[in-house]
Amino acid sequence: MLLKFILARGGYTVVHAADGQQAHTMIDEMPPPALVLLDIMLPYLNGLQLLAHIRQKAEWRQVPIIMLTADSNERDIQQALAAGANDYMVKPFNPRELTARLQRFLTVPS
Template sequence: MSEHARPRAIPRILLIEDDADIIYLIRFMLERQGYTVDPRTDGRDALDALPGCVPDLILSDVMLPYIDGLELVRRFREQPGWEHLPMVMLTARANETDIVRAFDAGADDYIVKPFQPDELLARVKRFLRRAPA
């Protein structure tokens, strides 16, 4: 490695999901790929994580306790420096109105449950490749 090359930090993913089985699946899959996963089970807990958590990508359910995923996306977009942070909604809501509302709130992508793990992983990789070093 040249003296000017820096090792790239391990990408950190903030996962906001209230279903323990889905957290387990996603965390297992992403950590196996070398990512760090910070799981949160509700919107309030995710907001409380903000000061200490600067993720490279956010995966969030829409239907969450206390603060829903759409409101979280709006609040995350208000954070200085988070304007371009990739935010992916992962939800069982599959109708067009919900999808449009998510994009209007600031989401970058929308994945409907049940999802294919390989598709989720491919989308995560795509967003992380585009992230600034």
């Protein structure tokens, strides 16, 4: 998985969910991460549903969320940002651009 490789190479720890249902369970069971990269087009539960679920959980409300998806529909972009996404990137993405956006929200571990 290219994204996981790019993030690991950048010094980030990655926890991956295979689908929306697994992500929902992880949100309910895990402590909040430093950041969430979220796709809109996921099986079982879509990214907008997961975004709403994250923003409803008090301990997760301040977690930065970057939508990283092939969905370039303007309505979905506006909906995601209005629902609490901090940023939105469309696939295919430039790894350097993703890294720059991550650095806006995170500090790279030393």
